[in-house]
Amino acid sequence: MAAIFFDVDGTLVRWRGDYGDVLADAFERAAGGSRGEWLEHYDDQFFHHFGAFADDPYHQAFADVCDEHDLDCDPGDLAEALVAAEFDAVEPVPGVAATVEALAERHTLGILTNGLPDVQFGKVAEIGLLDRFDARVASHDPEIEATKPDREIYEAAKSRVDADRYVMVGDDREPDIDGAREHGFETVHVDATAADLSAPDFRTLSVLL
Ligand SMILES: [Mg+2]
Structure with a gap:
């Protein structure tokens, strides 16, 4: 065997499409909009936290983006939205x-x-x-x-x-x-x-x- x-x-x-569209979908769902610079910053931070085996690299990367770009939204909601968007895609x-x-x-x-x-x-x-x-x-x-x-x-x-x-x-x-x-x-x-x-x-x- x-x-x-x-x-x-x-x-x-x-x-089904491009991963950038999946990420943009998550920002649309949880932050009400999406910008190229947020997506780029998210990607960089995600790989940083992922490489360091952070507990929840999605959540931590979104927290960094919210901080850096002054977004008034919850990183946990964004992380949840991204996983949901990934499953849909x-x-x-x-x-x-x-x-x-x-x-x-x-x-x-x-x-x-x-x-x-x-x-x-x-x-x-x-x-x-x-x-x-x-x-x-x-x-x-x-x-x-x-x-x-x-x-x-x-x-x-x-x-x-x-x-x-x-x-x-x-x-x-x-x-x-x-x-x-x-x-x-x-x-x-x-x-x-x-x-x-x-x-x-x-x-x-x-x-x-
Ligand atoms: Mg593979």
């Missing part, structure tokens, strides 16, 4: 539901994602597939606090499932392919943005056989 772990963003789900990557259903019949499936557990697993719930994933591993789980491609997060994933083979499926080269391979996973690269058919490379092919 194999344990097959999936990345979330760009692998199981994708945005996700759609399944085409073909993913049938593949997940088929693989779940013969293997143990898992999620292995960089992000906040509630948000990342919530996005998979939005597309109706969360129940198929028995092992759920997110970088910002306080018990993990490591992001792909760091060793600790792959080790955490392997410790959750006893399997003969571990497979990582993902769209991003360094975290999903190079890092996973270095830490004992076979890998399958997917490209949710490919406009045309593309053939898997030979390593992908060998995993599928």
Whole structure:
């Protein structure tokens, strides 16, 4: 039996539009308007707090934006609005539901994602597939606090499932392919943005056989 772990963003789900529109939607919902400079500042602050494993990087980044730009609104409302906007904006990557259903019949499936557990697993719930994933591993789980491609997060994933083979499926080269391979996973690269058919490379092919 194999344990097959999936990345979330760009692998199981994708945005219907641009992420900037999702963020603007959150500001519209909770602050009554949105400006480019707020979005840019939010992005910078989010990655800063996310990288530092802050308790709630959404909330903290919005607090910074409200301070800096004198916004009279509650960072907690903005954070809640952004998560709601994200959930509204996700759609399944085409073909993913049938593949997940088929693989779940013969293997143990898992999620292995960089992000906040509630948000990342919530996005998979939005597309109706969360129940198929028995092992759920997110970088910002306080018990993990490591992001792909760091060793600790792959080790955490392997410790959750006893399997003969571990497979990582993902769209991003360094975290999903190079890092996973270095830490004992076979890998399958997917490209949710490919406009045309593309053939898997030979390593992908060998995993599928
Ligand atoms: Mg991804």
